[in-house]
Amino acid sequence: MALPSFLHDRPDGCLIAVRVHPRARRDRIAGEHGGALKIEVAAAPEHGAANRAVEELIAEVFGVAKRDVAVVAGHGSRTKTVSVAGLSAAVAALRLA
Numbered sequence: 389m390a391l392p393s394f395l396h397d398r399p400d401g402c403l404i405a406v407r408v409h410p411r412a413r414r415d416r417i418a419g420e421h422g423g424a425l426k427i428e429v430a431a432a433p434e435h436g437a438a439n440r441a442v443e444e445l446i447a448e449v450f451g452v453a454k455r456d457v458a459v460v461a462g463h464g465s466r467t468k469t470v471s472v473a474g475l476s477a478a479v480a481a482l483r484l485a
Contacts, residue, residue, distance in 0.1 A: 392484075394425045395477040401456070402477040404446065404470045410438040415445045417484070424467060425484075439463060446470055450483050 394405040405424040412428035419426050429441035439459045447454045452475055462468035472480065 391477050391481050392420065392425075393423045394420065395480055397477040398471070401471060401473040401475050402480050403460070404472065404480065406442065406446075406468050406470055408433075408438060408442055408466050408468060410466075415441060417445070417449060433466075436463070439468070442468065442470065446472065450475055450480055 396403045396405075407421045407424040407426050409418070409426065409428045410431060410433040412430055415429050416427075417425065418428050427442055427445060429438050429445065431437040431441035443457045443459060444454060446452075447457045450457075450472060452472060456473040456475070458471050459468050460471045
């Protein structure tokens with residue numbers, strides 16, 4: 389199975405390229421957008437609230453602890469990189485399917 393372009397393996401887990409739509413009606417994974425996983429969150433992009441909502445949603449969807457998920461790049465941007473510890477890109481792709 390080929391991995392989606394937004395998933396990348398790293399030694400301690402995987403990286404996910406995401407495109408965030410803040411102030412959405414609800415938190416959800418909305419598919420793929422321009423080589424990134426599109427995520428909609430209800431939180432506003434103020435004081436890190438949208439970043440925390442992204443981390444919580446990814447933890448829930450992939451079945452990992454919140455402490456294992458972190459936004460590692462793009463804190464002030466809609467395009468972000470999220471690290472998920474302890475989860476390979478192949479397993480992440482299966483959980484998204």
